[in-house]
Amino acid sequence: MNVARIRMLALASFLLIALALIPTSTTATHSWGGYHWARTSNPFTLSVGDNLSSTWKPHLKTSIADWSKSTVLDLVAVPGGANKRCSATAGRIEVCNNTYGKNGWLGLAQIWLSNGHISQGTAKMNDTYFNTAPYNNSAERNHVMCQEVGHTFGLGHQDESGAALGTCMDYSSDAGSQHPNTHDYDMLKSIYSHVDSSAAAPSADDTNVGKDIDLNNPKEWGQAVKEDHAHGGKPSLYVRDFGNGRKIYTFVVWATDADTETK
Numbered sequence: 001m002n003v004a005r006i007r008m009l010a011l012a013s014f015l016l017i018a019l020a021l022i023p024t025s026t027t028a029t030h031s032w033g034g035y036h037w038a039r040t041s042n043p044f045t046l047s048v049g050d051n052l053s054s055t056w057k058p059h060l061k062t063s064i065a066d067w068s069k070s071t072v073l074d075l076v077a078v079p080g081g082a083n084k085r086c087s088a089t090a091g092r093i094e095v096c097n098n099t100y101g102k103n104g105w106l107g108l109a110q111i112w113l114s115n116g117h118i119s120q121g122t123a124k125m126n127d128t129y130f131n132t133a134p135y136n137n138s139a140e141r142n143h144v145m146c147q148e149v150g151h152t153f154g155l156g157h158q159d160e161s162g163a164a165l166g167t168c169m170d171y172s173s174d175a176g177s178q179h180p181n182t183h184d185y186d187m188l189k190s191i192y193s194h195v196d197s198s199a200a201a202p203s204a205d206d207t208n209v210g211k212d213i214d215l216n217n218p219k220e221w222g223q224a225v226k227e228d229h230a231h232g233g234k235p236s237l238y239v240r241d242f243g244n245g246r247k248i249y250t251f252v253v254w255a256t257d258a259d260t261e262t263k
Helices: 003-021 057-067 137-153 184-192
Strands: 042-049 073-079 093-098 105-114 117-128 223-228 232-242 245-253
Touching: 042 057, 057 137, 093 137, 093 223, 105 137, 117 137, 137 245
Parallel strands: 042 073, 042 093, 093 117
Antiparallel strands: 105 117, 105 245, 223 232, 232 245
């Protein structure tokens, strides 16, 4: 075998090894733009407002226990302070369920940003669809609850193809996708690896943004910035920019083949 052929075979072998070492979607970053809650130390405590019916309360309890296993944050359930529209409360997360109508979405997570810091967040479950097949079961409720709460920390989806990655941050209906996995906890450590100089409460100007808007209506979410490949290319992430560094981001899980009313 000549020297040139030996070199070509060696190069081919090197390329195959290098490709095998490239991270897959299970190891890729899924930070939601690096957005995070301001705090001066880790772990920090985040209050979660419980506005849920008796059907949903056990699923929130599971999600709080799961996410509190992170080394950077602890969640504490507090009485809910939201109205039927699931309005946000400064400095915490409000979690709600309601029959929000045939608007296409199964679950929503929304965060209010002020110059890159999260000032408040909401997670919503739409019982219009959860009261019907294929969503009326414990596994689907755990999956969507865990995912929407996870978004409010600054986490995105690990994968949107429908592949089962063993995490609630995927788009799978697999029974193994009801809880965070190691990569989710590692991602939180990365997002919250630095601390802030201040954890001052957000201003009223920051938290009143969007107060008079129906944020349950897809027409009010603003610009679509990311597609959801598991649901026919429908957007999975929207941003509404109010200027002066103030934005509302909406992460949406669409109901499969949803019967959608036009608003």
